Amino acid sequence: MTTFIKIEEPHKGPVDTTSFALWRLGFRPFYLLASVFAALSIALWALQFSGWMQHAYLQGPIWHAHEMLFGFTLAVVVGFLFTAGRNWSGRPTPTGWPLAALAGLWVAGRVLVLTPFGWAAALVNAAFPMAAAIALAIPFVASNNRRNYFFVGLLVLMSAASMGVHLAQLGVITVPGWAGIQVALDVVLFIMAVMGGRVIPMFTNNGVPGAKAQRHPLVEEMALGSVLATLAGDVLQLPPKAMAALLAVAAVAHLIRWCLWQPWTTWRTPLVWVLHAAYLWIVLHLALRAISMMGGLPPSAATHALTVGAIGGLVIGMMTRTARGHTGRPLRTDRAEVASYVLVLGAALVRVVLPLVAPAMTVPAVLSSAALWSAGFGLYALHYWPVLTRPRLDGKPG
Known part of the structure; x- marks a missing residue:
């Protein structure tokens, strides 16, 4: 049709x-x-x-x-x-x-x-x-x-x-209710993997002169297939060693995928580097979860690498870019947007890394991360309130 x-x-x-x-x-x-x-x-x-x-x-x-x-x-x-x-x-x-x-x-x-x-x-x-x-x-x-x-x-x-x-x-x-939470986490991870693969290389090549972000069919299949396998493993409650193996394969596949997108070329373009930085948290989530399955780390580190780092980072990056594009605004960032990126990604670093290197600092890390997260999205809400509630600048519908 x-x-x-x-x-x-x-x-x-x-x-x-x-x-x-x-x-x-x-x-x-x-x-x-x-x-x-x-x-x-x-x-x-x-x-x-x-x-x-x-x-x-x-x-x-x-x-x-x-x-x-x-x-x-x-x-x-x-x-x-x-x-x-x-x-x-x-x-x-x-x-x-x-x-x-x-x-x-x-x-x-x-x-x-x-x-x-x-x-x-x-x-x-x-x-x-x-x-x-x-x-x-x-x-x-x-x-x-x-x-x-x-x-x-x-x-x-x-x-x-x-x-x-x-x-x-x-x-x-x-x-247990946490089984439904884990399935939802895997579904969101798959959505991010699919959409990241579609838009991050394209945004990189469109927004960074000379960038040569690539997509390799075999790597794409491995990256997406490994996430689906992880989802199936969680539903079927596979043994920890089997899950650790699946997660390790997934981490390697997503790291190769990320490298093919040429992230080091984007550091002058915040609207693009925020997406690369957020996607790297997917790699870290998969690696940390594989280690936690073997009893090497607390599972909360992997969970917050996904939720605060990957979800938070991709959300704040995509919300600024798509809101700008669909309201007829130029695809470039201002100081408020860059500040929101730094605050949200900083929240991930504090929440995941500090408790791992200094377990006694877990409570201050949680409180500091929460404050950074709240400030980052609060800044977005204030900055984009007039953008989201008023018509497009070019007069087009939408």
């Missing part, structure tokens, strides 16, 4: 840059919500520790992990896929009141986990990725965009993982 993509006519007449544009395209509300939530969730975490939220349905580390994945990360993924999906399919993705309703569903999920209403929280949090999957499937199927069908499947899997966490929390199933 042939897909016809409408070519937009150049805008004529005066450009409206003052009206409210938050619901015009998926990245706008979800990037803003995710960044605000990333900054404020540290305060919620502190309130839980202080005993002010004893009525909350999800508490402690399980709340922290759940909200990192099914709150913050999933919001960015959905915002990105709704925006990119329109370009991939040539068909509209949710805008206007349907987009506002999906954003409201996400907000409801964040609120309900802090209330005593466990079943309501479970249903709403599982419903959000499922609704996003359906909304994404409609343009993909209409345009026969089979290359990206798997994103729909991954969102459905995230819905199932979320429900698994909640059913365990509610005592309905005996499988």
